[in-house]
Amino acid sequence: MSRLELQDVRVHFGGVKAVDGVSFAVEPGQLVGMVGPNGSGKSTTVNAVTRTADLTSGRITFDGEDVSTVRPHVLRRKGLVRTFQGIRLIPELSVRDNVRLAAEQDGSRRRWRVGRGEKLPSDTACDAALERLDLLDVRDEAPSALPYGTQRRVEIARALATGPRLLLLDEPVAGMNRAEREEIAAVLTDLNSDGLSMLVIEHDLRLLLALSDHLVVLNFGRLLAQGEPAATAALPEVRQAYLGSAA
Amino acid sequence: MTEFLAANAPLLRSISVLTLLGYSVHVALRAGVFSFATVGFYAVGGYLTANLLEGGLHRYLVLLAVLALTGVLAVLVTPVLTRLRYLYLAMATLALTLFVQSLAQSWPTYTGGAQGLFGIPRVLLQGEMFTLVIGVVVLVWLTQRSAAGRSIAALRHDEVLSASVGVDVRATQARAFVASAVIAGTAGFVQTSSFGVFGPTDISFGVVVSCLTVLVVGGALHWVGPLLGGVLVAALPVYLSAAGSWNLILQAVVVLVVVVYRPDGLAGFFSWVWRRARRRTPPTSAPTPTAAATEGATR
Numbered sequence: 001m002s003r004l005e006l007q008d009v010r011v012h013f014g015g016v017k018a019v020d021g022v023s024f025a026v027e028p029g030q031l032v033g034m035v036g037p038n039g040s041g042k043s044t045t046v047n048a049v050t051r052t053a054d055l056t057s058g059r060i061t062f063d064g065e066d067v068s069t070v071r072p073h074v075l076r077r078k079g080l081v082r083t084f085q086g087i088r089l090i091p092e093l094s095v096r097d098n099v100r101l102a103a104e105q106d107g108s109r110r111r112w113r114v115g116r117g118e119k120l121p122s123d124t125a126c127d128a129a130l131e132r133l134d135l136l137d138v139r140d141e142a143p144s145a146l147p148y149g150t151q152r153r154v155e156i157a158r159a160l161a162t163g164p165r166l167l168l169l170d171e172p173v174a175g176m177n178r179a180e181r182e183e184i185a186a187v188l189t190d191l192n193s194d195g196l197s198m199l200v201i202e203h204d205l206r207l208l209l210a211l212s213d214h215l216v217v218l219n220f221g222r223l224l225a226q227g228e229p230a231a232t233a234a235l236p237e238v239r240q241a242y243l244g245s246a247a
Numbered sequence: 248m249t250e251f252l253a254a255n256a257p258l259l260r261s262i263s264v265l266t267l268l269g270y271s272v273h274v275a276l277r278a279g280v281f282s283f284a285t286v287g288f289y290a291v292g293g294y295l296t297a298n299l300l301e302g303g304l305h306r307y308l309v310l311l312a313v314l315a316l317t318g319v320l321a322v323l324v325t326p327v328l329t330r331l332r333y334l335y336l337a338m339a340t341l342a343l344t345l346f347v348q349s350l351a352q353s354w355p356t357y358t359g360g361a362q363g364l365f366g367i368p369r370v371l372l373q374g375e376m377f378t379l380v381i382g383v384v385v386l387v388w389l390t391q392r393s394a395a396g397r398s399i400a401a402l403r404h405d406e407v408l409s410a411s412v413g414v415d416v417r418a419t420q421a422r423a424f425v426a427s428a429v430i431a432g433t434a435g436f437v438q439t440s441s442f443g444v445f446g447p448t449d450i451s452f453g454v455v456v457s458c459l460t461v462l463v464v465g466g467a468l469h470w471v472g473p474l475l476g477g478v479l480v481a482a483l484p485v486y487l488s489a490a491g492s493w494n495l496i497l498q499a500v501v502v503l504v505v506v507v508y509r510p511d512g513l514a515g516f517f518s519w520v521w522r523r524a525r526r527r528t529p530p531t532s533a534p535t536p537t538a539a540a541t542e543g544a545t546r
Contacts, residue, residue, distance in 0.1 A: 052407055076413035088408040090401050101397045105413030122394075158412065 001064045003028045003166050003197045004049065004080070009058035011041075011048050018044040020221040021058075026166060026199050026214075031192045033212030033229060034201045037242060041221035042201045043085055046168050049199075050075060050082045062166070077106060079165030083155045083172060085201075089143035095154050096139040100126040103161035122161075129161035133187065149180035156187065166197045173204060185211060205242065209233060217242070252373060259373065260441045261481040263380045267434035268454070269461035269473025270383050271427045276467060277391070278423030279403040280328070281337040286455050287344035288317045288428040290351055292435025293445040297364040298357055300440060306370045310436050317432030318425055325421040341455075348450055363446015364439075371440035379437060380474075383430055388470045399423060464505050466512025475513040 002025040011019040019041040026032045036042050047053035049060055051072045060068045062080050075081075081102075089098050104122035119127075130136050133153040143151055152172065159167055172188070173181040181204070188211055192198060202208050208215060208229065215229040219241040225232050232238060252259065268285055275282035292313045299309045324343065331339050351358040358364065390396050401409040402419050410416050439445040457480060465476020483501060487494045509516045 050411060052411070071415075072407075072410035073413050073415045076411060082411055084408070084411075088405055090397075090404050090408075092400055092404075093397060097397055100394075101401055101414075102412035104394045105398070162413065 002026060002061070003030070003063060004199065005061045006045070006049070007059040007061075009045070009048055009060060010056040011044050011053050012056040017221050018053075019048060022218065022221075022223050024216045024223065024226055026197050028197055029192070029195045030213045031188070031198045031200065031211055032214045032216060033208030034199060034216045034218065035203070035205055035208060035233075035242060036218035036224070039220075040218040040241075042218055043170055044221075045218065046082060046170055046199070046201060049168065050080065073105070076102075076162055079163070080168070081159045081162045081164040081166070082168035083159050083170055085170040085174065087148070087151050087155060089151060089154060089158075091142065091144055093143075094140050095135060095143060095146070096126065096130065098143060098154055099129055099135075099158045099161045102158045103129070105162070125161045125163060129157040132160060132190075133157040149176045149183075152176065152180075152184070153187075156184070160191070164196065166199065167191070169198060169200045169202075171201055171203065173202065173207060181207065205233060256373065258481060258485055260376065260437070262477050263376050263441075264434050264438045265457060265461050265481050266380055266474050266477030267383060267430055267437060268458045269465060269477050270387055271431035271434065272458050272462055273467065273473045274387065274430060275423050275427035276462070277403060278399045278420050279406070280340075280420055280424055280427075281333075282340040282424065282427055283337060283455055284324075284340035284343040284424075285427060285431040285458055286450050287340075287347035288321065288431035289435045289438070289454070290344075290347045290450040291317055291320060292432030293439045293449060294351065294358050294364070294435070295432075296436045296439040297367045297445050300368050300370060301364075306375075306440055309440070310433070313432045313436045314429050317428045321425040321428030322421075325424050328424060329417040329420050344450075344455070348447070351447065351450065359446060361447060363444060363448070365444050365446075367439055367443045367445065369441060369443040371437060376437055376441055379433060383433070384471070384474055391470050395419075395422075460502060462512075464502055464512055466514030469512065469514030469518070471517075472512050472514040475517075479513065 004026040006025070007023050009019055009022045010017070022041070022045055024032070034042050034045070044053055048055055051067075051070065055068055058068070059066060062075070062078060065078075067075060067078070067080070070078075090101070093101065100122060103125040104120075106122070127136075130139055133156055135150070135153060135157055138146060138150060143154060146154070152175075156169070156172060159169075169188075173184050176184065185207055188198065188200065192211070200208065200212065212229050214226065215232040216226045217224040217232060217238050224241055225235050225238050233242075268289060271285040271288070272282060275285075295313050295316055296309050299312055300306065304312075328336060328339055352360060354360075391399075398409065398414045398419055401412070402414055402416060406416055409419075435445070438449060461473055461476035461480050463476070464479050465474065466472030479501075483498050484494060487497045490497050505512060511518075
């Protein structure tokens with residue numbers, strides 16, 4: 001059973017076919033990369049999966065269960081979590097509270113369920129995520145006081161703190177310098193080696209070729225190609241669409 | 248102290264009512280709901296209190312009845328309100344208040360119609376009134392520091408993000424709206440059981456404006472804002488009464504100064520003063536090497 005499966009998914013906004021008949025799957029433990037030029041429907045596909053955009057038609061299943069019509073907050077409780085293309089941190093909360101916010105949305109915040117002096121499960125998950133993304137030093141800072149790359153790491157930590165079974169990352173290294181990209185790539189590899197399934201949207205094809213087990217290429221809202229990353233990236237139609245040249 | 252409390256009893260009652268009304272709007276606003284329904288639920292609380300006290304019911308049971316009725320009414324309307332957003336949501340809450348106002352006019356047996364209700368037993372003790380206000384302030388403060396407070400903050404800033412991390416947007420807004428209604432009902436209880444009167448002037452559009460003024464002056468989103476706003480808005484007319492006909496103009500000037508120079512209200516101003524004072528205060532003693540090493544190890 002696939003962790004995530006999209007079957008003939010269409011998202012139309014009036015006459016605009018943002019996503020038009022896309023089908024692919026993410027298997028358990030797999031890291032799937034998704035590439036495509038600007039406007040090719042990558043983010044809309046993720047929005048459809050996370051119910052931020054309504055499906056026009058098609059079906060999306062998560063661990064075999066149809067999630068095409070469930071409300072967004074239910075998806076997180078099932079283990080399907082995303083990050084966004086733009087940074088979306090809550091400015092009035094500290095770094096730790098931004099991460100804790102996500103960790104405590106499963107009912108574990110109820111203090112009477114844990115003994116005196118014991119740490120809440122949500123706090124444990126939050127601190128583990130902060131540690132994994134090397135954010136313990138800045139946990140009490142306001143997000144706005146942090147460099148861009150660190151804010152990106154906070155977003156990933158927030159997603160991780162939910163204990164996801166599938167992580168959808170929308171351009172996780174956008175705007176980062178090379179060192180920061182390598183750092184995030186190492187984190188993603190590490191998470192994937194722990195068995196976490198991931199769908200990563202990224203413009204950095206080199207990064208995806210290094211990380212992913214499977215590559216999905218979109219163009220004009222349609223599935224252009226998918227398969228083994230290096231072979232898929234080498235296809236003439238992919239090079240034409242992505243690089244503007246088949247050479 | 249006792250003399251001060253006795254001499255200023257009417258002012259303290261006004262402060263309590265305005266503070267509770269301010270918290271009613273504040274609680275909904277923090278969850279992204281701009282609610283004018285506060286005055287409607289205030290009316291429900293006020294008229295219910297008047298009728299039950301005249302019927303001889305004990306004030307504690309009256310308060311329980313007010314909390315229950317305003318809570319149930321709010322639960323009944325939330326399925327409609329949580330489907331609306333922005334201006335449409337605000338207009339729906341205003342419509343709710345207008346509905347209650349017209350119902351009050353057309354149901355004179357229980358509301359006194361255009362005259363209102365007079366001679367209601369003034370049974371609420373000053374200590375009980377302060378307990379209610381302080382209880383609401385403490386509850387709001389504790390909530391904002393809790394998981395619920397973080398969810399509410401996230402919801403107000405970014406609904407899409409909060410849903411993606413697991414916040415049930417509709418349920419959270421519904422809970423905030425019910426809490427807002429219950430606090431407004433409590434304000435109606437305090438008004439009626441302490442002043443002994445409740446009528447159309449208590450639920451006029453002027454009261455809606457007063458609620459908003461309390462928030463703007465005190466600080467709309469700070470937990471202590473409605474308390475500071477309630478004190479200032481209730482006290483200004485009293486202490487500026489010596490200005491005679493200039494009273495209203497001076498009040499307007501004070502409000503304008505706060506709005507223009509401190510959009511985050513008095514709470515924002517005091518926070519700013521507090522932060523500056525802390526920055527200027529030198530450390531009492533230099534940290535010992537041991538303490539510094541411990542701190543470094545824990546970071």
